[in-house]
Amino acid sequence: xxxxxxxxxxxxxxxxxxxxxxxxxxxxxxxxxxxxxxxxxxxxxxxxxxxxxxxxxxxxxxxxxxxxxxxxxxxxxxxxxxxxxxxxxxxxxxxxxxxxxxxxxxxxxxxxxxxxxxxxxxxxxxxxxxxxxxxxxxxxxxxxxxxxxxxxx
Numbered sequence: 402x403x404x405x406x407x408x409x410x411x412x413x414x415x416x417x418x419x420x421x422x423x424x425x426x427x428x429x430x431x432x433x434x435x436x437x438x439x440x441x442x443x444x445x446x447x448x449x450x451x452x453x454x455x456x457x458x459x460x461x462x463x464x465x466x467x468x469x470x471x472x473x474x475x476x477x478x479x480x481x482x483x484x485x486x487x488x489x490x491x492x493x494x495x496x497x498x499x500x501x502x503x504x505x506x507x508x509x510x511x512x513x514x515x516x517x518x519x520x521x522x523x524x525x526x527x528x529x530x531x532x533x534x535x536x537x538x539x540x541x542x543x544x545x546x547x548x549x550x551x552x553x554x
Contacts, residue, residue, distance in 0.1 A: 404431050411438040419444040424478045427452050429459075440465040442495075448473035451480040451511040457492035458483075464494050471499040474510025481512045 403409065403426065419441060427433060437460065439453075446469040453464040455478060501507070 413440045416443040424450040438463045442467040458486035461491035468498045
């Protein structure tokens with residue numbers, strides 16, 4: 402559809418009743434080398450492939466998908482995240498005003514974090530919370546002891 406438009410830098414498809422974007426429309430094979438901004442806001446999309454992240458792994462991208470009805474994150478592209486994709490951190494993906502129930506739906510749907518890593522991260526957070534509780538308890542005990550010492554003087 403948008404193949405070989407080398408000069409195309411920005412694409413706005415706002416309010417076009419779009420309900421789905423084929424996984425490979427914005428792929429490298431489309432040869433959209435200058436494209437850095439895509440706005441698909443105010444459409445009827447309910448699911449999303451990881452094509453915004455796949456594009457952003459090589460060049461900074463700004464993708465807006467605001468005001469859709471996105472609830473499902475699919476991965477027919479079979480894309481997986483790699484720590485080498487540093488350009489992703491220079492990019493933006495705006496998913497505000499959608500029907501996303503939980504942020505983890507994105508991570509699990511797009512294979513950004515697999516289940517084992519997720520469990521390890523949750524356990525790490527739990528351990529950190531317990532350590533913080535222990536530290537706060539020790540601070541309270543020390544404060545109580547100091548108060549008792551000061552009262553006795």
